[in-house]
Amino acid sequence: xxxxxxxxxxxxxxxxCFALAESYxxxxxxxxxxxxxxxxxxxxxxPILTYGYRxxxxxxxxLVQMQKDILWADHLVFVYPNWWATxxxxxxxxxxxxxxxxxxxxxxxxxxxxxxxxxxxxxxxIVTMDTPSWYYWFKNRSPGHNAMKIGVLxxxxxxxxKIKVFSGIKASDEAKRKKWLxxxxxxxxxxxxxxxxxx
Numbered sequence: 130x131x132x133x134x135x136x137x138x139x140x141x142x143x144x145x146c147f148a149l150a151e152s153y154x155x156x157x158x159x160x161x162x163x164x165x166x167x168x169x170x171x172x173x174x175x176p177i178l179t180y181g182y183r184x185x186x187x188x189x190x191x192l193v194q195m196q197k198d199i200l201w202a203d204h205l206v207f208v209y210p211n212w213w214a215t216x217x218x219x220x221x222x223x224x225x226x227x228x229x230x231x232x233x234x235x236x237x238x239x240x241x242x243x244x245x246x247x248x249x250x251x252x253x254x255i256v257t258m259d260t261p262s263w264y265y266w267f268k269n270r271s272p273g274h275n276a277m278k279i280g281v282l283x284x285x286x287x288x289x290x291k292i293k294v295f296s297g298i299k300a301s302d303e304a305k306r307k308k309w310l311x312x313x314x315x316x317x318x319x320x321x322x323x324x325x326x327x328x
Contacts, residue, residue: 131320133157133164134202138209138220140170145298145306149255150208152310156317164317165198169219176222185229192227199227204251204320205287207277210298211258211265215273224281233285245286252282254292255313259299 135154139146150166157164172191179186188196199205209216230236235244254277258265265271278290293316295301295309 131162131203132201133162133204133206133317133320134198135164135166135206135208136223137166137168138207138217138223140217140219142168142170144210145295146208146210146255146257148306148310149257149295149313150206152313153206153208153255153317156314157320158317159314160318160320162317162320165202167195167198169223172223174223174226176219176226178222178225182230185231186226188226195223195227196232199247202250204253205282206253206255208255209257211256211260211273214260214265214269215276216256228281228285243284245284248286250287252287252290253316254278254290255295255316256292257295257298260296262294262296265294265296 135150135157137146137150141147147168150168154164154166172189172195174189174192175186207220209220215221227233231246233247235246237243254274256273260269274292278292282288282290293313301309
């Protein structure tokens with residue numbers, strides 16, 4: 130059985146990201162996948178890495194549970210909006226506090242290399258934005274995608290990392306959003322096929 134953890138990082142409970150996260154879970158549940166959905170706004174934690182890596186702050190109970198959930202999961206799904214060409218502060222703070230040395234990675238003594246402690250997991254990024262996808266890549270070189278995919282997840286050994294983008298959110302109508310929700314639901318349903326293939 131493949132375990133899936135969905136992490137919704139939009140702070141607004143009435144946002145389209147909330148609907149996308151729920152739709153993915155509905156698809157995964159439909160095919161019998163063991164799936165958990167967490168809304169970061171519901172967690173209680175300090176998003177500031179107060180001492181950097183000089184001294185790791187004690188994790189709040191919600192973050193302790195999130196580390197357990199990440200270890201439990203075979204596949205991670207991050208749902209979030211693209212703000213200022215990257216991801217929300219809520220997600221950045223979550224990553225800073227949770228993906229710490231000893232859990233997500235470990236630096237080697239007297240070496241420029243590191244151990245990737247989350248190997249064997251895969252991930253999917255579901256990103257909403259107003260900027261057209263082609264412009265985000267051509268003009269900005271997709272900094273938010275690169276930061277999450279390469280700088281965070283692959284750095285910790287999680288791969289492959291696939292990205293699904295929904296752009297033009299502000300101008301989208303109800304019919305368009307309904308179509309997008311169905312697309313995301315099908316992504317959740319596909320996890321059964323992937324699981325059967327791996328078995």
